[in-house]
Amino acid sequence: MSQAGAIGVFDSGVGGLTILREIVSLLPNENTIYLGDTARVPYGAKPKSTIIQYTLEDARFLWEQKIKALVVACNTICCLAMSELRQAFDLPIIGIIAPASRAAVELTRNKRIGVIGTEGTINSGVYYQLIKQLDNEIEIFPKACPLLESIVEENLLEGEVAQGIVDMYLSGLIKKQIDTLILGCTHYPLLRQLISECMGPEVTLLDPAAAVARELKQKLIENSLLNDKAEGYRKFFFTGQPQKAEKFIRYLNIKIDHIEQVDLVLPGA
């Protein structure tokens, strides 16, 4: 692994691009390769065995590109397949849950934290356990919001209909008097405005992306892998048609050096 090797970043779809944006902003010199499994999105409600299989296929694709570190830009994968990933691939792997949990524990004043995510993320209980380990006095209010991942993938990011869906899921959380809400799915920062509209100004919305980027930087420094050469390249691969994804990348103001559709499933498999 060399300093010039790229950072691999992957997600079930386009949500992980919100993590990539922070990485690019904090570490502009790093080369990045993003993989979005848009042909098989959403992962959120799939069985654990399916998610593990898809995750290993996703990671193998990036591994073959000789990446020097891997960022798992999907909460569902982090909750359900992280140990399998670490067993299969010998390189620095950065997840979301630990940096996000630490950031939330630092942020909360009243020790009441909400977490929203997919069914897979919420039902795994991983956020709950990690935050409790950090501070057992904190009360945690988890809420699965299955459709939010789909509406972001469909680019339905504003308007009455999207607000209605967001309100449907979050109205129950308002009564819990949380002061911090973890956006526990990388798709949700794209709905930040609608979520903020629903939760009100007293609740801090925590997008874990910045904390993940900081953790990545730390890991690169520890492993002497930081790239201090010129501006890095930005390559993108998607298993589905890349048109929709390209819109998101432009919406997030990330440059595109290369974008391509790829097939992860072996013929006949």
Add this chain to the structure above:
Amino acid sequence: MSQAGAIGVFDSGVGGLTILREIVSLLPNENTIYLGDTARVPYGAKPKSTIIQYTLEDARFLWEQKIKALVVACNTICCLAMSELRQAFDLPIIGIIAPASRAAVELTRNKRIGVIGTEGTINSGVYYQLIKQLDNEIEIFPKACPLLESIVEENLLEGEVAQGIVDMYLSGLIKKQIDTLILGCTHYPLLRQLISECMGPEVTLLDPAAAVARELKQKLIENSLLNDKAEGYRKFFFTGQPQKAEKFIRYLNIKIDHIEQVDLVLPGA
């Protein structure tokens, strides 16, 4: 193939159960085996190559149960993988598009037909081509409604939020003065009330299920495969957790003789 063999019915998820309901109602003596690929739903926006692969895996599972006929209870599959299915499996295969198109052409008075479906179904143009072949004077107004499949899979079948999503997709169709609207996705009959509310009483909503069941009966008669013995069994297999699906089956008042989760993907594939 014997008369006692079952009818295999499959779909990307639970939507095909609306077709099964009509089959069971028209042909109560037939044994049925339903497969819902709920671990990989939705198919609607996936690339064609992925849909073909999944379809062949789904059908192979039913083929191994020694079925005597196969009903493809998913418009997306019918539009994108029908010829591959017919090449791979030598048994009577019944799709949706042909019976639905014929029924719509018989129904319309003003020769203006709307079609709603997934992106895969609508972009394939198969409904358009078939209806034009049947009557070239008919004007067809297709509209892809990608989120409707997801909201049905999430059991969001009524209320303001669901109505808002339906209205968002259909409001443009109202101006087209259609008198017939093909529900070109087996999930949509579960949203019939909301769709009817939006389109108004002048528009006839065509659920293809009854026409598909009639076509199946015709094919069984032609092949001397009709089962005239006692009431048939109802077996169900789902690739995801079957709890949600079980709710739909009960909602549709279909008896359950057997229900089980299955894994279609070979280990290591």
